[in-house]
Amino acid sequence: MAGVPFRSPSTGRNVRAVLFDTFGTVVDWRTGIATAVADYAARHQLEVDAVAFADRWRARYQPSMDAILSGAREFVTLDILHRENLDFVLRESGIDPTNHDSGELDELARAWHVLTPWPDSVPGLTAIKAEYIIGPLSNGNTSLLLDMAKNAGIPWDVIIGSDINRKYKPDPQAYLRTAQVLGLHPGEVMLAAAHNGDLEAAHATGLATAFILRPVEHGPHQTDDLAPTGSWDISATDITDLAAQLRAGSTGFR
Incomplete structure (x- = not known):
């Protein structure tokens, strides 16, 4: 150019x-996150619609920032919000995140990095x-x-x-x-x-x-x-x- x-x-x-x-x-993002969710679900024998899970995880993106945008919450990084939103969607899907290794869930949340x-x-x-x-x-x-x-x-x-x-x-x-x-x-x-x-x-x-x-x-x-x-x-x-x-x-x- x-x-x-x-x-x-x-x-x-x-x-x-x-x-x-x-x-x-x-x-x-949708293909990458759905693939990561599917891999995690297969390893842990979870019945999860990985694409729908990815969509719900992404759907938490803007709502999770709203409190920061309004000033009701101090700024935290998107990594923190993604990790919090993962726990939210797991519970929404009938999966208790406290029954899963937190390090593995941290790694799943890092799918947004790759x-x-x-x-x-x-x-x-x-x-x-x-x-x-x-x-x-x-x-x-x-x-x-x-x-x-x-x-x-x-x-x-x-x-x-x-x-x-x-x-x-x-x-x-x-x-x-x-x-x-x-x-x-x-x-x-x-x-x-x-x-x-x-x-x-x-x-x-x-x-x-x-x-x-x-x-x-x-x-x-x-x-x-x-x-x-x-x-x-x-x-x-x-x-x-x-x-x-x-x-x-x-x-x-x-």
Whole structure:
């Protein structure tokens, strides 16, 4: 990739960093977590629908952050929330976590550290990296995102986890402090995400935005985020398409 940087129509500034929502946008959390749950269930002779369990575990993600976003709870890392949510879903499934080795459950919760990228993610990110700063803008903590990148070969330039900002999206400071750490104006930072709600919050703080289509993030019957719902700077079919559009300076689905 070479040439003039992409100029954001919404911010009026040249984009210098393209940052990515990670769970669902860069990596396929559902397959990875379901596989880890299935392996654990098989070892312990548990009758569990691993895919449904993965969905319920992920469904606890936002509710578990709500108390922190509201100020009712002090910040804790996503690793802690994932571990707490695992116990919650086990009990919901009729399984008492106190009857299971806590170390093994800790290891199961670490499945979130080793998720597999979508096929286009690494080549697309590598192409974008040639011209732009790239990194995650994720609710994941730094160690989680670092483990994920090392395991999956994700070529980030920088990792600024939520434990550095001590804010979870969609808190405006999650976006603004990340730009500040990079020494950039918010309008020079683009958030690329498969979730319109994330993009709405980023846009409201002055970031450039790109929608990435992930039509099976939640499985074959997904109904949300199948199309952009806002006037984002770019709408792309995947990350390699985003790279091409950044290169061409074009917008809209191809």
